[in-house]
Amino acid sequence: MGDISPIKTRPAGNPAPLRLEAAVLDWAGTVVDFGSFAPTQIFVEAFAEFGVAITLDEARGPMGLGKWDHIRTLCNDSAIATRFSLAHGHMPTDEDVTAIYNRFMPLQIAKVGTHSAMIPGALETIAALREAGMKIGSCSGYPRVVMDRVVALAAEAGYQPDCVVACDDVPRARPYPAQALRNVVDLGIGDVAACVKVDDTVPGIEEGHRAGMWTVALLMSGNTLGLPYEDYAALSDDARAHHREAISAGFAACRPHYEIDTIADLPVVVADINRRMASGERPQCV
Known part of the structure; x- marks a missing residue:
């Protein structure tokens, strides 16, 4: 490992930090x-409960966003939106995103320990x-x-x-x-x-x-x-x-x-x- 010796006090009058704190x-x-499996697999399962198949690779695409925003981004994808429309007769709305999110959450809580x-x-x-x-x-x-x-x-x-x-x-x-x-x-x-x-x-x-x-x-x-x-x-x-x-x-x-x-x-x-x-x-x- 590199030299990450303890932080030194910043000299008076020097506004710039000298080391990471x-x-x-x-x-x-x-x-x-x-591999970040806990969130991605649950997206696949949550969408499946609404009759919409998404792949693990598709689920991984917006990773890093908050989970509601993640689902909204997935629903904005033209291929996924088309699958949703075929299953439900309309393009996914914010209300649909919230419904998927509300199903996603208990699944996530129940299974997050599997990949901890x-x-x-x-x-x-x-x-x-x-x-x-x-x-x-x-x-x-x-x-x-x-x-x-x-x-x-x-x-x-x-x-x-x-x-x-x-x-x-x-x-x-x-x-x-x-x-x-x-x-x-x-x-x-x-x-x-x-x-x-x-x-x-x-x-x-x-x-x-x-x-x-x-x-x-x-x-x-x-x-x-x-x-x-x-x-x-x-x-x-x-x-x-x-x-x-x-x-x-x-x-x-x-x-x-x-x-x-x-x-x-x-x-x-x-x-x-x-x-x-x-x-x-x-x-x-x-």
């Missing part, structure tokens, strides 16, 4: 649930960040009623972040910056530039940019690759390189500051960000 971590696909395992290396990485004096914030596309269940399961596994912000804790969830900024306020961070946002989705990286933070995209543990850890671990080096290139291309438009495979690689990135901050760089200017 907090990491704001996503949940599914970042810290828990390698910590991602390999997550606990070790978080311990290293804490040892360096960093606070651990978090946010998710999960609403509070699901988030509370996820947090309880993570605590049993040894993970307790300092802050948890669900998508319905703020007026507008990601890609808007409110969840990330709520972490800044609740953690008592003095400058958004002293935070790094870590996420496996485009909306999560956009959230970090809009909040003025450093951003780190996860390429292999999350929604886009969508493999269980055992299948990922079995990939050849060539296969990993192929997937890495394709997934990176999907993040190109939102310009993450860094891309890594999984959270296990984060300490090296934190060390490099600290080096850049010590030389005067800020995330908004690179």
Whole structure:
């Protein structure tokens, strides 16, 4: 791991932070649930209960948004909307989206524990960040009623972040910056530039940019690759390189500051960000 020694006090008169003070971590696909299966499979099941078949790949498309917005985005897809129209005689309305959402929620709560395992290396990485004096914030596309269940399961596994912000804790969830900024306020961070946002989705990286933070995209543990850890671990080096290139291309438009495979690689990135901050760089200017 890189050098992420404890935070030093900022010199008087220097307005710029010299080191990272907090990491704001996503949940599914970042810290828990390698491959991000808990949310995606439930979308498939919820739509099926309304007579509309969607694929796991289609369900993954808008990942990172709040769940109502996720369903609305799926219903805006022309192919899915056509299937819905054939089943119900009209194009999906906001009332239909709410009906699907209301069915999705109890399914999500009931089954989120099935995919709650910590991602390999997550606990070790978080311990290293804490040892360096960093606070651990978090946010998710999960609403509070699901988030509370996820947090309880993570605590049993040894993970307790300092802050948890669900998508319905703020007026507008990601890609808007409110969840990330709520972490800044609740953690008592003095400058958004002293935070790094870590996420496996485009909306999560956009959230970090809009909040003025450093951003780190996860390429292999999350929604886009969508493999269980055992299948990922079995990939050849060539296969990993192929997937890495394709997934990176999907993040190109939102310009993450860094891309890594999984959270296990984060300490090296934190060390490099600290080096850049010590030389005067800020995330908004690179």
